[in-house]
Amino acid sequence: MLFxxxxxxxxxxxxTTAYPAGPPPQLSxxxxxxxxxxxxxxxxxxxxxAGLCPSRAIQRDAAxxxxxxxxxxxxxxxxxxxxxxxxxRFTSQYQLAAAKREDLITDGVNADARLALxxxxxxxxxxxxxxxxxxxxxxGACEADVNVLTTLTWDIGRFGLHYAASPRHADGLLLxxxxxxxxxxAVKETYDAIPAPKFVIAVGACAISGxxxxxxxxxxxxxxxxxxxxxxxxxxxxxxxxxxxxLLRFLGRISEE
Amino acid sequence: MAGQSIVLRNNQPVALTEIPRLSLDAxxxxxxxxxxxxxxxxxxxxxxxxxxxxxCAVLADDAxxxxxxxxxxxxxxxxxxxPQCVQAQLFEREIFETYGLRPVDHPWLKPVRxxxxxxxxxxxxxxxxxxxxxxxEVHEVAVGPVHAGVIEPGHFRFQCHGERVFHLEISLGYxxxxxxxxxxxxxxxxxxxxxxxxxxxxxxGHTTAYCNALDALAGRQAPARAHAxxxxxxxxxxxxxxxxxxxxxxxxxxxLPTQAYCGRIRGAALNMTAAICGNRxxxxxxxxxxxxxDLDDAIIRHLLERLEAVRxxxxxxxxxxxxxxxxxxxxxxxxxxSKEIAEEIGLVGPAARACGLNRDVRHDxxxxxYQFQQIPIASVxxxxxxxxxxxxxxxLLRSMTFVRxxxxxxxxxxxxxxxxxxxxxxxxxxLVEGWRGEICHIAVTDAQGELSGYKIIDPSxxxxxxxxxxxxxxxxxxxxxxxxxxxxxxxxFDL
Ligand code: SF4
Numbered sequence: 001m002l003f004x005x006x007x008x009x010x011x012x013x014x015x016t017t018a019y020p021a022g023p024p025p026q027l028s029x030x031x032x033x034x035x036x037x038x039x040x041x042x043x044x045x046x047x048x049x050a051g052l053c054p055s056r057a058i059q060r061d062a063a064x065x066x067x068x069x070x071x072x073x074x075x076x077x078x079x080x081x082x083x084x085x086x087x088x089r090f091t092s093q094y095q096l097a098a099a100k101r102e103d104l105i106t107d108g109v110n111a112d113a114r115l116a117l118x119x120x121x122x123x124x125x126x127x128x129x130x131x132x133x134x135x136x137x138x139x140g141a142c143e144a145d146v147n148v149l150t151t152l153t154w155d156i157g158r159f160g161l162h163y164a165a166s167p168r169h170a171d172g173l174l175l176x177x178x179x180x181x182x183x184x185x186a187v188k189e190t191y192d193a194i195p196a197p198k199f200v201i202a203v204g205a206c207a208i209s210g211x212x213x214x215x216x217x218x219x220x221x222x223x224x225x226x227x228x229x230x231x232x233x234x235x236x237x238x239x240x241x242x243x244x245x246x247l248l249r250f251l252g253r254i255s256e257e
Numbered sequence: 258m259a260g261q262s263i264v265l266r267n268n269q270p271v272a273l274t275e276i277p278r279l280s281l282d283a284x285x286x287x288x289x290x291x292x293x294x295x296x297x298x299x300x301x302x303x304x305x306x307x308x309x310x311x312x313c314a315v316l317a318d319d320a321x322x323x324x325x326x327x328x329x330x331x332x333x334x335x336x337x338x339x340p341q342c343v344q345a346q347l348f349e350r351e352i353f354e355t356y357g358l359r360p361v362d363h364p365w366l367k368p369v370r371x372x373x374x375x376x377x378x379x380x381x382x383x384x385x386x387x388x389x390x391x392x393x394e395v396h397e398v399a400v401g402p403v404h405a406g407v408i409e410p411g412h413f414r415f416q417c418h419g420e421r422v423f424h425l426e427i428s429l430g431y432x433x434x435x436x437x438x439x440x441x442x443x444x445x446x447x448x449x450x451x452x453x454x455x456x457x458x459x460x461x462g463h464t465t466a467y468c469n470a471l472d473a474l475a476g477r478q479a480p481a482r483a484h485a486x487x488x489x490x491x492x493x494x495x496x497x498x499x500x501x502x503x504x505x506x507x508x509x510x511x512x513l514p515t516q517a518y519c520g521r522i523r524g525a526a527l528n529m530t531a532a533i534c535g536n537r538x539x540x541x542x543x544x545x546x547x548x549x550x551d552l553d554d555a556i557i558r559h560l561l562e563r564l565e566a567v568r569x570x571x572x573x574x575x576x577x578x579x580x581x582x583x584x585x586x587x588x589x590x591x592x593x594x595s596k597e598i599a600e601e602i603g604l605v606g607p608a609a610r611a612c613g614l615n616r617d618v619r620h621d622x623x624x625x626x627y628q629f630q631q632i633p634i635a636s637v638x639x640x641x642x643x644x645x646x647x648x649x650x651x652x653l654l655r656s657m658t659f660v661r662x663x664x665x666x667x668x669x670x671x672x673x674x675x676x677x678x679x680x681x682x683x684x685x686x687x688l689v690e691g692w693r694g695e696i697c698h699i700a701v702t703d704a705q706g707e708l709s710g711y712k713i714i715d716p717s718x719x720x721x722x723x724x725x726x727x728x729x730x731x732x733x734x735x736x737x738x739x740x741x742x743x744x745x746x747x748x749x750f751d752l
Contacts, residue, residue, distance in 0.1 A: 001582075008514060011570065052446060137432050137748065139456065140409065140746065141537075151521045152520065153524055181382075186431070216439055217373060219434055
């Protein structure tokens with residue numbers, strides 16, 4: 001049996017990604033990352049994209065120019081498929097997290113870097129950060145991609161990051177899901193039970209803005225937030241690499257170009 | 258029994274007028290007798306009508322591969338089926354909670370999801386009468402809604418005597434997002450995204466059920482290649498989840514090699530889905546009429562390569578379980594559900610197949626690609642954690658073979674069919690074998706051919722009760738292991 005275990009160990013090999021010191025793992029060629037809006041190409045049609053968008057992530061101003069809110073976006077690519085002028089497209093850039101909610105809105109004009117760094121968090125918890133993960137209406141996908149960071153592919157223990165089993169042992173809360181009414185109390189209680197100073201990371205469109213569920217009377221996230229958010233990691237669900245990049249930039253573990 | 262019900266195939270639409278309308282007593286008698294005769298209550302639901310409600314029962318005849326549908330009109334109440342038919346208990350509670358239609362003589366009309374707009378204005382999540390055992394040294398353990406790991410919320414109440422569990426009661430509703438309430442007002446693309454996130458780790462299953470239902474109502478067939486790609490996505494989902502769960506079960510018994518490897522291999526399996534559509538959870542792939550992404554030769558080659566690597570790694574990691582005495586000692590005879598109980602409560606999916614029940618939608622109600630390419634059913638008799646683990650292992654191996662064969666002989670056709678208008682005033686039942694078991698969707702159209710009623714039944718709806726049964730007489734410390742062996746969906750239940 002011991003021999004079999006050793007044999008399996010040999011078969012599995014070394015799997016932990018070289019990132020961030022080395023290159024990140026290869027993503028699918030069809031991966032939809034940071035949206036790019038080509039203002040000059042957009043000819044202000046009737047707003048095909050805005051009408052189509054399932055999560056109402058696209059707003060148009062009086063002149064018809066579009067702005068896309070990554071905090072609501074599901075990265076479903078439907079607007080890009082439908083745009084007759086190819087004015088919206090999704091690039092392979094996986095770095096999407098931002099500290100400020102308004103930085104998630106992209107309109108093709110202010111394409112500045114979105115900063116995730118929180119200096120206070122970096123100073124306090126840059127070398128050791130314990131998160132209590134709470135799923136509040138999450139569908140299981142964000143949970144899976146948050147959880148996968150603990151596997152040996154990503155091994156967040158390398159950065160002193162880990163998920164705590166009790167709020168008392170945590171420095172922050174990682175929130176998933178649109179926070180249904182039925183979870184509002186538990187989310188607040190968990191947040192209150194974490195000793196200050198504490199930080200909240202919202203992972204996924206649902207936790208940031210309510211996503212598809214933003215207008216449901218059953219859900220809180222977005223319109224009636226229960227707790228303040230310090231870092232927004234967009235996606236439906238965000239790729240594990242997007243989550244890890246966000247956490248590392250938040251804590252100042254990698255520099256923001 | 259002619260005239261009492263109408264016989265349907267999976268995905269066969271019929272006019273609403275063809276549903277026999279029985280008297281409430283006859284409806285009850287018919288449903289109870291069918292279940293006694295060995296059929297399975299796949300759905301008991303109601304649709305609001307202009308006056309009152311239309312109660313519908315769908316009985317699954319797994320052996321013959323057909324469904325029987327009967328209806329009855331009800332105004333405010335109907336005689337409960339539960340005293341004679343346990344499978345009806347949760348459906349009836351749901352009907353009462355959602356519509357206020359009362360099942361008279363239901364033994365215990367407890368809340369199901371505690372919706373905000375419920376017919377019980379004083380509902381507060383988690384507050385209800387729990388079954389309680391009294392006596393010296395009997396104590397109660399309450400766990401959740403928030404759990405220690407990265408999982409969805411739910412509340413568990415154990416009645417214990419020392420370590421021994423007399424009874425477990427599971428109270429859910431924390432994940433209730435109002436999916437069903439939003440569905441009918443939603444646009445087509447919104448509806449699809451609601452389906453994709455109904456149970457977000459079973460996206461391919463739920464979207465396939467939804468798209469098959471809509472396609473059937475519109476009288477359109479997705480092209481053969483699209484059916485094959487839907488099948489590949491569905492099997493990738495199964496492969497990824499089974500690998501992940503086997504790893505987690507290894508972790509729950511403290512066997513770290515398999516746990517560590519499987520967490521990583523699960524990710525590799527999800528990446529195969531991402532190679533098809535860019536998203537690890539097949540978001541945006543499956544659409545009414547077909548699929549949105551085609552596979553070119555380069556992707557097919559890439560997938561075949563990745564599949565071989567995943568297979569080799571999974572074999573090396575998971576076979577360790579079956580030769581390690583400390584693992585087997587914990588898996589065997591833990592969390593047993595007998596075949597009789599499984600049958601009586603209507604278990605589905607791997608949980609049922611682990612008890613020796615040979616039910617699998619891919620075989621019994623085959624649609625799409627499964628009509629042309631069969632997957633053998635994997636089942637064992639033991640009904641314990643070992644059984645559930647073994648079934649998952651056997652079926653994930655078969656799924657890998659299946660996907661490989663499909664990739665090597667992908668039908669040559671378009672991937673999207675022409676749109677068509679949906680038949681007015683019709684109903685269709687759509688079944689898909691998701692990785693947790695039978696996913697059932699029912700769609701109803703109005704006179705304009707628009708969706709006017711919809712019902713989603715995640716396999717978890719049938720199986721949570723099975724987990725409660727598995728815990729009887731077990732040590733409470735085995736709860737995490739038993740729970741993982743089922744790994745049911747909270748959000749798919751709460752919707
Ligand atoms: S990709 Fe985002 S913005 Fe575009 S349609 Fe989908 S959800 Fe809306």
